[in-house]
Amino acid sequence: MIEFFQILIEGALVGLVYGLVAISFVVIYRASKIINLAQGEVLVFGAFMLWTFTEGAAGVGWDIPLPVALLLTVGACTVFGVTVERTIFRPLIGQSAFTIFMAGVALLILLRGLAQLIWGAESRSAPVILPEGAIEIGPFLVNSRLLIGAIFTLVLTQALHVFFTRSRLGLRLAAVAEDHTTALSLGVSVRQAIGVAWVLGTVVAAAAAVVLLSGSILSLEVAVIGFKALPVALLGGMESIRGAPLAGLLIGILEVLASAYLDPLTNGAASGVLPYAVMIAVLLIRPYGLFGWRKIERL
Amino acid sequence: MRPTGIWFQSYAGEASVLQTRRSRLWLGLLGLGLLALPLTAGPWLLGEMTHLFITLIAVYGLFVTVGMAGQINIAQSAFVGVGAFAAAKFAGLGLPFWLVVPAAAVVTGLVSVVFALPAARVRGFYLALTTLAAQIIFPIVILALPMSWLGGLVGMPVPAPDLFGLNLATPTGFYYLAFVFAALAVWTGFNLPRSRFGRALRAVHDNDTAAGVLGIPVTRIKIEAFFAGALYAGVAGAILAYFLQFVTVSSFTLFTSVWYLGMLIVGGIHTPLGPILGVVFVTLVQESLHTAANTFMQSGAFMGGGAVFALSSVVLALCILIALIFEPRGLAHLWHTAVTGFRLWPFPRN
Structure with missing residues (x-):
């Protein structure tokens, strides 16, 4: 039983990371009506920028203090986001x-290629920003980074929710999404x-990169997280900030349960296919997701 | 735009694809040239041309689904993979070649229908996401199935094709094989827009609500569009399987799907000429990049194979973006403008 709850806790924490990446999808959609397929690549770009300002700079003899490096990363992400928007x-x-979709696809392979040309394809260790290790809560072990x-994630969700529903700028962005x-x-x-x-x-994606990668391996393959978070964003509803972490919890828990109990039976496929099966089910049953805006089609 | 002095006395003449004797002559010359190519070309060029023909078949499938029906499909490479694995399986079971290709095409079509079913509920971007799911699920499923079914991680060998005792497993044989099917794809691609089905696709593409009002069964047409596009993919996959003689999951990635879409967009998504121009253009760009990188490496500079791949994806992405932003009608429109300008010279166009 303790093992079962341990699995649930891990699934929930991983799911909230998916939720964080999904929020970066939702933020872009909620303000511009663009579903950015290249979000995984944007996240990798953010992670590589952070690496450049920490490990990379340390490698050439510049030791930038961590807060400054984080600020520099946010600045670089801002410049990057504005560049993508402008060009x-x-x-x-x-x-x-269709055009917007294809632009997203083109952006995906453009960023993948650029990342490989600039930083190379080899994997490297990501900077340690959040503390590693586990905290014991009762009989359970909880990964402190996650x-x-x-x-x-929860704090950011609430903040963004207030921004989008209460502030003047946020409401204007919602009008654009409409x-x-x-x-x-x-x-x-x-x-x-x-x-x-x-x-x-891009800033939210960089934050997600910090949570996801701190102290682990950074490579181009990390971009797959974008495709994992896409079903989460759809399940939560593309317009709903607060739906994203909730859907993340759901999919994260379902995924670890599938990987613990179904994978031995299906040769490891169940947990990989599950998010996309959920996505197709959502599209069939409730295309606007759990908390999305229900749109009426007109001629 | 026709040159002056050409008119028609029957509707069939007006509607035909090749309207003038001269255009028929040019096409005949092109066909003869392609047929005679194996006499002069080496195995490398023949292999490249075979690859180009196979890609052309797959891109014509995309033209039907994406260009004519307006349904975004980002899983064409996975569908080609389904065709390839189906062909490998059928050929391994001992089916004759002439049965394997249509069987693989039908299997691919049926698989595509599964992912087209959400078309009943959603449209546009959301439908594209189900095809994205198809592309991502494809390798996971193949790898998870027992090794004895579809080869799993190792892949599957494909026996040499053999048509009524004629061995096709030579570079020339593969070239003619791919050529015949590519010619078929081009022929159907040019004629489909003029058929009843093609007009229904066009109507759904332009405005599916209005098409429904006109009595077109919109959901069925959308699913049929996916089915038809996947038939091309299945044929392409079957020939690719025979050509490669070994199929593995790693040949059918999301990136290949993006390349197919990119070729279609660069060529022009709305005319049947688009796929030809796009495939030829993108293949030329890719090959010249490879050649440039090779000479670069021979001159002593360090450049890994990964960097060449990265560079070619950057170039393709830029091609797609330039096409989307500056010329959404693609190379086909530029070609059309140039031909019209040439015909009307010295008078200005319009």
């Missing part, structure tokens, strides 16, 4: 869903919204 998504405002990440043309006719700047969306999205 790729601004010219495509008002284009069809625990801090989970608390951070419809570009309507937002423009109401005097809302779609360009500004997409810019803000990308900056928020």
Whole structure:
């Protein structure tokens, strides 16, 4: 029984990390109506920037204190997000869903290729930012890195939720997510919204990279997390910030249960397929997710 | 735009793909040239051309699903993989070659229908996500199935194709094999938009609500669009399996799917000419990058194979983005503009 609860706790913590990555999807969608497929690559870019300012800089003899390195990373992510918005998504405002989708796909392979050209394909150790080790709570062992990440996720969720539902700018972004043309006719700047969306999205992705990778291995393959978080974002609802961590919890717990009890029977496939099976089920049964906006199609 | 002095006395003439005798002549010359290529070309060029033809078949499948019906499909490479594995399995069971290819195509089509079913509920981007799920699930499932079924991690050998006692397992044989099927793909690709089914696809592409009002069964047409596109993928996969003589999961990645889509977009998604131009252009770019990287390496500079791959994906991504932002109608439109300008010279176009 203790083992079962231990599995549940691990699943919940990993699920909240998925939730954090899913939030970076939702933030971009909620402010710009773009589902960014390349979010995994954006996360890898954030992680590599952080590596550059910590380990990379230390490697060439510059020891940057950690808080400054974090600030530099946030700055670099901001510049990166603005660049993506300016060069790729601004010219495509008002284009069809297909065009936006393909731009996301192109961005995916562009960032993958650029990351490989700039930093190389070999894997390296990621900087240790969050404390390693485990805390004992009663009979259970809790990974302290994931625990801090989970608390951070919950706080960030609430903060972003307040931002999007209470602040003036947040409400304007929501109008853009509803419809570009309507937002423009109401005097809302779609360009500004997409810019803000990308900056928020890249910064959240970098934060997720910190939680996910602190003290472990950093390589190009980490980008797969983007495709794992996509079902989470869909299940929670693309417009719902608070839905993302909840869906993350659900999928994380289901995934560890599948990997503990179904994988021995299915040769290891069950936990890998599960998020996507959930995604297809969500699309079939409730395409707008648990807490998304229900849209009415008009002619 | 036709040159002046050409008119038609029947509707069939007006609607035909090749309207003038000269265009028929050019096509005949091109066909003869491609048929005569094995007489002069070495095995390397023949292999490249075979690859190009196989890619062309897969991209025509995408043209049907994405270009004509407007349903985003980012799993074409997985569907090609399904075709390849099905062909390997059937050929391993001892089925004759002429039966393996259609059987593999039908199996692929049926698999694609499973992932097209959400089309009944969702559209656009969300439908694209189910095909993304198909692409990601494909290797997981193949690797998890017992080794004796589909080879698992190792892969499956494919016996040499053999058509009524004629051995096709030579570079020339594979070239002609791929050529015949590519010609079939091009022929169907050019004729499909003129058929009843093709017009239904076009209507669904333009506005599916309005198409439903006109009496077109929208959900069924969307699923059929996926089925038809996957038939091409299945044929491409079967020929690829014979050509490679060994199929493994690692040949059918998300990146290959993106390459297929990229070729379609760069070429132009709305005309049947697009896939040809896109495939040829992207293959040329890729090959010249490879050649450039090779000479670069021979001159002593360090450049790993991974860097060449990274560089070619950056170049392809830039091609897609440039096409999307500056010329969404692709190379086919540029070609059309150039031909029209040439015909009307010295008068300005319009």
